[in-house]
Amino acid sequence: MARSRADEVLDSWNKVARSVARPAAAPRPGVTRSALPAGMLAGGAAVIVLLVALSARAFGPAPLASAPVAAGSTSGAGFTPSASVPSTEVSAPPSVSAQASASTSVTDKTPSPADAVAAKDAVEQYTAALVRGSYATAYGMLAPESQGHWQSLADFIYERSAFFKSVAGRYVIQVWPSDVLPIGSWLTDTNRSLIDLHHAVLVEVDYPAMAGNNAGLDIYIVSPAANGVEIFDVR
Amino acid sequence: MQEVVLPEAADLHYEQAFEQHWEDVFRFLLAWTNNWAAAEDLTQETYLRLWQERLKLSWDRPVLPWLVVTAKRLATDRFRALRRRVLGAAAHESFDESVRVRWLDVRAAMATLSPLERAALVLTVGEGWSYAEAAEALATTSGALRAAVSRAREKLEVA
Numbered sequence: 123m124a125r126s127r128a129d130e131v132l133d134s135w136n137k138v139a140r141s142v143a144r145p146a147a148a149p150r151p152g153v154t155r156s157a158l159p160a161g162m163l164a165g166g167a168a169v170i171v172l173l174v175a176l177s178a179r180a181f182g183p184a185p186l187a188s189a190p191v192a193a194g195s196t197s198g199a200g201f202t203p204s205a206s207v208p209s210t211e212v213s214a215p216p217s218v219s220a221q222a223s224a225s226t227s228v229t230d231k232t233p234s235p236a237d238a239v240a241a242k243d244a245v246e247q248y249t250a251a252l253v254r255g256s257y258a259t260a261y262g263m264l265a266p267e268s269q270g271h272w273q274s275l276a277d278f279i280y281e282r283s284a285f286f287k288s289v290a291g292r293y294v295i296q297v298w299p300s301d302v303l304p305i306g307s308w309l310t311d312t313n314r315s316l317i318d319l320h321h322a323v324l325v326e327v328d329y330p331a332m333a334g335n336n337a338g339l340d341i342y343i344v345s346p347a348a349n350g351v352e353i354f355d356v357r
Numbered sequence: 358m359q360e361v362v363l364p365e366a367a368d369l370h371y372e373q374a375f376e377q378h379w380e381d382v383f384r385f386l387l388a389w390t391n392n393w394a395a396a397e398d399l400t401q402e403t404y405l406r407l408w409q410e411r412l413k414l415s416w417d418r419p420v421l422p423w424l425v426v427t428a429k430r431l432a433t434d435r436f437r438a439l440r441r442r443v444l445g446a447a448a449h450e451s452f453d454e455s456v457r458v459r460w461l462d463v464r465a466a467m468a469t470l471s472p473l474e475r476a477a478l479v480l481t482v483g484e485g486w487s488y489a490e491a492a493e494a495l496a497t498t499s500g501a502l503r504a505a506v507s508r509a510r511e512k513l514e515v516a
Contacts, residue, residue, distance in 0.1 A: 126510070126514060127513055127514045127515075127516070128509070128510040128511075128513035128514055131463060131466045131467070131513045131516065132478065132479075132482055132483060132513070134459055134462065134463045135388075135463045135467060135479070135483070136483050137459070138456055138459050138460045138463055139383070139384045139387050139388075139479075140380070140384070141456050142380060142383050142384075142387075142397075144375075144379045144380060144383075145379070145401075148371060148372055148375035148376075148379075148404060148408075149375075149401050149404045149405050149408065150405075150408055151405060151408065151409075271409070272409070277409075
C-alpha cells in the first residue's frame with residue numbers, strides 16, 4: 123500500500139530533525155554567554171563576591187551580608203570604574219505613526235522626550251554599573267519583578283559577571299530601537315499593571331563584542347516609579 | 358509544603374534532563390517555529406529557564422511536559438517579539454548540504470500548517486505522545502488536538 127504524502131513529509135521531517143547535534147554541555151548562564159569553563163566562572167564569581175565584600179567593608183557602612191538587595195536598593199559595592207568608555211547613542215522617541223504601524227495594543231501611548239532621556243540615563247547607569255563590576259548597584263536598579271527572575275543576588279552576579287567579561291566594556295544604547303517589535307510585545311513575561319505605559323520606554327543595549335550572537339543584546343522597559351524609574355529586564 | 362531540592366541534586370537532575378530531553382525539546386520547537394536557528398536558540402533558552410527553576414521544581418515528576426510548556430511559551434513570546442530580527446538574519450543552520458536540501462523541502466511543506474497543527478502532528482505521530490498528553494502541553498483540548506492533526510494531514514497531502 124502506497125504511503126501517503128503526509129507520512130512521507132513527516133518521515134522526512136523526522137529524519138532531518140533527528141540529525142540535530144546536541145551541544146556538548148548543558149547550557150548554564152555563565153557558560154552559555156561567555157563560553158568559559160564552569161570552574162573558571164565559579165572561581166571568578168567567588169573572587170567577585172570576595173571583592174564585593176572587601177570593598178563594602180572598606181567603603182561602605184555594612185558588610186555584604188547585610189547589604190540591602192531589595193527593591194530600590196542602590197547600595198552597590200565601591201568598585202573603581204573601568205577605564206573603558208562606553209559609547210552610547212539616543213534615538214528620538216518614536217512618532218505616533220511609527221508606533222501605530224506596528225501591531226500592538228499600546229499604540230496610543232506616547233512617552234515624552236523627557237521620558238526617553240530619563241530611560242536612557244537609567245539604562246546607562248545600570249549598564250555602566252555592570253561594566254565596572256558594581257553588581258549590587260545594578261541589581262538594585264532592577265524592578266522587584268525583574269530581580270525575581272534571578273534566584274538571588276549571588277545568582278545575578280554569577281551570570282552577569284561572566285557575561286560582562288565577554289562584553290569587553292563596550293555597549294551601545296538605543297532608545298526605541300526601530301527593528302524590534304514595540305513595547306507591547308515585550309510585556310508577556312511582565313505584569314502590565316506594574317508599568318506606566320503612558321511613560322514607559324523601550325531601551326535596547328547592544329554589545330559589539332558579541333555582534334551576531336543571539337545573546338548580544340539586552341532589552342529593557344524603563345517605567346516611572348515612586349522614586350524615579352524602574353528597569354524591567356524583558357530580554 | 359514545597360519540597361526542598363538540594364543544589365547538588367538539582368544540578369544532577371538538570372544534567373539528566375539535558376541528556377534525556379534536549380533533542381525532544383528541539384524537535385518540538387522546530388515543529389512550532391519551523392525555523393532551525395530559532396529552534397536551537399529557543400532550546401538553549403528553555404534550558405536556561407530550567408536552570409533558573411531547578412531548585413523549585415518537583416523532580417519526582419516527568420520534566421518533559423514542563424520543558425515543552427516552557428518552550429512553547431518562550432517560542433510564542435520571544436520568537437514573536439524577535440521575529441523581524443531572526444527572520445532578517447542569515448540562517449545559521451548547522452548541517453551539511455544534503456540534509457539542508459531535504460530540510461528546505463520539508464520546511465516548505467510544513468509551512469502550510471499552523472504552529473499548533475505542526476506541533477500536534479509531530480508530538481502525536483512523530484513522538485508518540487497521547488492526545489491527552491499533547492493537548493495538555495499545548496494548552497488545548499483533546500478534541501481540538503485531534504482536529505489539528507486531521508487538518509495537518511489533509512494539508513500535507515496537497516503540500
